[in-house]
Amino acid sequence: MDKLIRFSLSDLTKITNHRSTEIKFGERIQTVPKEMDILEFLEASDAEFVLFGIPEDIGIRANLGRPGAASAWESTLNSIVNIQNNRFCKGSRLMILGTLNVTEEMETIQDLNINDKDDKKKFFKLVDKIDKEVSHIVCKIIKAGKIPIIIGGGHNNAYGNIKGLALAKGKAVNAINFDAHTDFRALEGRHSGNGFSYAFEEGFLKKYFIFGLHESYTSKSILESIKKTEGKVLYNTYEEIAVRQEKDFKSEMEMAQKHVTSDAFGIEIDLDAIPNIPSSAMTLSGFSVEQLRQFIHTFGQNQNASYLHICEGAPDLAFEKNSHLIGKLIAYLITDFMKAKPNK
Template structure:
């Protein structure tokens, strides 16, 4: 796959902090040997999960957001490499594919202004280029019978995840999105706020559930659109669950599962749903980290779980002394998914 910057065993050794008497993920995770066909290697290795990074924030910029999400991959892989390999979770379950090569694209957007209509058009065009690459890579992984673990980048990459998985499965898939926003906005050119609406419009997304919408930041237009599509697009709100207590968090997970579990589904996680996490749309109110981890474990246990995508975290926007914490959080989420997926439950 020419659009991939491989992650080598030397790269892994540089970020793994070795300690006597301990075994870290970085000592057990699998990398693809140099001059080896990556797809053949992934197909034949025993690892079930393929770790893939998308270090871009072009879709965020195109959506009037603050750049910074490009930094999550480096932070995440450094933290994942230093998780303990033990009876609870083993690093050998993961093969590291590497990261999408967006170096030139990121240089091209450095001086673009999203307030300029021509620049905004250029940003959207670049997002469409990324879409093609992501969908091809995800298609290739899923077609081999492996499960992608995707670290973003912006939430624009939901489109490529959904399209690639749908093409590999030969049919539209479903998605559940843990997010403060629907990302189901109008088809106005690609950006991080309309990945799901484009996937839906183009026939790759069958059913879509948004878990924990923030009522203050969801437009009337989006709510009206979803209402018209109630048989295929549904949501609950953070406010109804955690503020007004009209709904129960666990019961809502069950209801959402009933809606999306009839087909393979993607698990989409936007870190802007968690308070005080540095990202382009940082919030002060939202679900807890523990609730997010429970959410991932709950859906990860299902046989129809086709991939997980963790996005929008932006360590570059955090405090200098603690910018490693987003990577550490992503490490928890990745291992929660693997632990759950290793003890699969029936489809229904």
């Protein structure tokens, strides 16, 4: 984990707002002591969940999206440490591991033009480099018996999450994706739009379900690619459920569960599926925050739920006075996932 920047107790103390008569999450959250080896502490700790961030938007830029998702990690930290520690959810169940060091890569892209053919290849190589680090960290966390909670960053990191889980389990795994898009684009070089197609092609992803696909933003070629998977990749659409009401939200969750939960699976959440959430592909139409929270609770309860990845939220694209709300939303989602798992 050479590329991991540890989150220290000192870091935690600086952003936790103490108040008399209250116990904040940050007063109970675990961090890796500076004198201890990371892997040794992971295995020894009684925390069930391990939080780490990937503060980049390189994959989004490589997919011609709007940058800004790199800022979600800091916003999330400031929110999660300042919620209440109480009988509903305890901070001691969570360890903050740190962030993937992408400083050099983020600096490199400042001089690149995504519309230049040669520069575009450099973007793809940078994403590929990040993939390797993400898969390594996710694999190590899972092998230590913990459940990773990964905060992006772009949805390109789904590939590293899936690969890391597959390597830890020694076999192909499944994924459920709450998303307006498939991210099953052509294998043209790594970016935020093809993390799942690469994972599927390379044998790390076995079964995949896209929940709430937006019909007007899914190309014919992608639908044809999905058809060729012979039932390994399934989906429903937002319009089927929420507009035409041909399908029911709860029943569709049950259908998706049958497809992915028989083996280890990852829960992927793209915040561009929620209306008015600042993101690279912000929408005005989509499922509600409450439906998303129900979704995370439902899938998080399953014993094979192996990680949670929340991505594409972009506080830097929000109105300045409300930029903290992305972190607040992500904190809700993190604790919903934690509450879905019974205390050991």
